[in-house]
Every structure is written in structure tokens, then in C-alpha cells.
Amino acid sequence: MSEEEDKLQALYRQRKAGVETPDAIRNQLMSRATRDGRHPPRPWYSFGYQLQLVAACAMLVVLGVLIKTTLWQVNDEYAADKVISVETIDAPPGELSDTLNREYLQAKQALKDKQLVMAVHHKQAAMLAKRGEFWELKVCDRPAISLSPALLAKLAASDSLGLDLEAGRYVEVAFSKAGDIVGIRNSDVALKC
């Protein structure tokens, strides 16, 4: 070490020797250490920590068992569903496809037929009249048409009967292409023959 560095070191030591460290730092540190000493932190191997560790492990095990049991039950339900599903699609895929196609075509044709039956082909003005127990419709160019209670019930069920059953009331009668009555509604237009 050079003479210059020796001198700097000596001066630094002189400077340091002249500095007095405040007693407050030590005093406060010691009083805090005394407080901490009364309640030292428990080491990891203490009985308390071991007890907490055992309790935590036990809770984890219980939790694991609960989760496993729940999952097992859910799996059982799924398993039952699987059995049903296997029985349902027991037929070979080709056959199943044919069956489905045939059923679909039948349902489609039935719907078309129904639409055709229910489609309004033409309408005609008429007047309600009562003959004995039955109601009938008087039209101009043909004999009176009797309305059976079954027909009235059917029209009412399909929301196609919009009238008050009252003798002498003018109505509008809707016919299908086949000539069947598919609806009767009140009308303000008088029957003029």
C-alpha cells in the first residue's frame, strides 16, 4: 500500500473515531429484542407447529376423500347413461339411417296432407239457422248444410270457429279443396240470393 493510501486510511480512521454513534439506536434495539425475547417465534419443529401440520394433512386427506366420493357418484350416473345410450343405438348404422329416413319422409307427407286438408280453397257467405237440435248453414245455391256437434267441436279446438251461435246470424264459411268445412266466422255481409 502506498504512503498516500496509508495517509487516507489514517485520516478515515480519525474521522470515524470522532463520530459518536447515538445511544438511542442501541437502546431501542435492545428494548425491541427484549420484547421479542419474551415471545420468541416458535421454531418449525415445535409441538404447536407439528400439531398444525398434522391437522392440515388430515384436512387435506378428508378433502381428497370427499372429492373422490363425489366424482365416483357422478361417474356412476354417467355410466348408467352410457348403458341406456348403447341399447338405443343397438341397430347397425345403415339400418338406423334407413329407418330414420323413412320416418322422416312419412312425417313430412303427413304434414303436407294436413296442410292440404286445412288449406282454405274458397269461402262462401251463409246464414245460421237452427233445425231441431242441430245448427245448419243456409246458402244460396245448394241445400242447407247441417253442422254436427263433432264438427263444431273440431273447429273450436283448431281455433277456426269464430262466431256466436245465434239463428239468423250471417257467417262466412271456409271450404277446403275437397269441399270440407275448415272454418266458420261471423260476417257483417248479408246473404243476398
Add this chain to the structure above:
Amino acid sequence: MGIGIALRGWLSRSPTNEQLMSKYARERQRQVLAQLYDNCGADLYHFLLSLSEPHMAEDISQQVWIKVMEKSHLFEPRGQFKSWLFTIGRRLLIDELRRSASHQTQSFDDSTHASAPQHSSDLVCFNRALDALPFEQKEAFCLQQEGFSLDEISHITHANKETIKSRLRYARNRLSQALQTQLQDGED
């Protein structure tokens, strides 16, 4: 570093700071902490005082020792205790300085030593020159004077060795120059 510390422990009868710290971490004995403070407390305070002002140095010292108590389990027995202590101290000081945004340092000529005996003109000049050094140079110089190696200073200040060498060279040159100037003025 670990072997050096172990050898020091075998050769000296009194326990090393590292042994004391390990013992304190295990047993939390007040007297062990007191012994550690007596060994390093003044060094730390002086270091902090050189880089700040008395009130802040006292406050930071207090915080450092509280950290030592709280974080004693984090101390690596293979490392050097004083280096760990100064690392904590420096970090807390930098944080505080950033908060207060003032890097003002205490002048050693006047208020600090108002009651001290008259200093030699060399010491007064040295104190002034040291106070006038930039923060990084002063920090490196003080750490070297506290007995830390280049590696340790580099570790404490998070700067590479070459930077530390450069800072030390500048610091020594400035201090020597100041003393030289003062000597010439005295002769004139």
C-alpha cells in the same frame, strides 16, 4: 469466502459475526444481538452518516437492525455478516434518499463535531474533500475503508468490479489532490 470465515472462527477464540448471527437466528438471544451490534453498529452508522445526515443515518441504522432481527432466518451462514448488514443498510438508504430526493450529506467540519477537540487541518481538509465526492465514489471509498474487498463492494453496490475500481481511483485522486492543495496553501 466460507472457508475464510471458518478459519477465522477456528483461529480466534471469540465467535465470528457469522457464528453470532447464526446463533441469534436459532435462539433469538438478546445478548447475542447486543454483541453483533457492538461489533458492527458503529461501522454501519458511520457509513450511513458519510452518505447522508445524522438524523437519517440514525433512522436507517434503526431500520437495518430491525431488519436483521426480522430476517435473521434469511442470513446465509456462508456469507459475511457485515457485508449482508451493509447491503441492507445501503438499500434502505437509497430508498430513503429517493423518497426525500435529496442527496445532502453532513459536513464533518461544523455541526457534527462541535464539541469535539480541534481537528488537524489535514482531517478538516479530508472531511471536506470526502463530503464533496460524488455519492458513488464516496460509497465505494468508505466501503473499502471498512475492509470490504472489490468483490464485496461490487456485491453490495450492484456495480461491476471495473466500475468500482474506477470509482475508487477517482475518489483517491480527488482526496489526495485536496490534501496536496491544502499542504501547498499551508506552506505558502
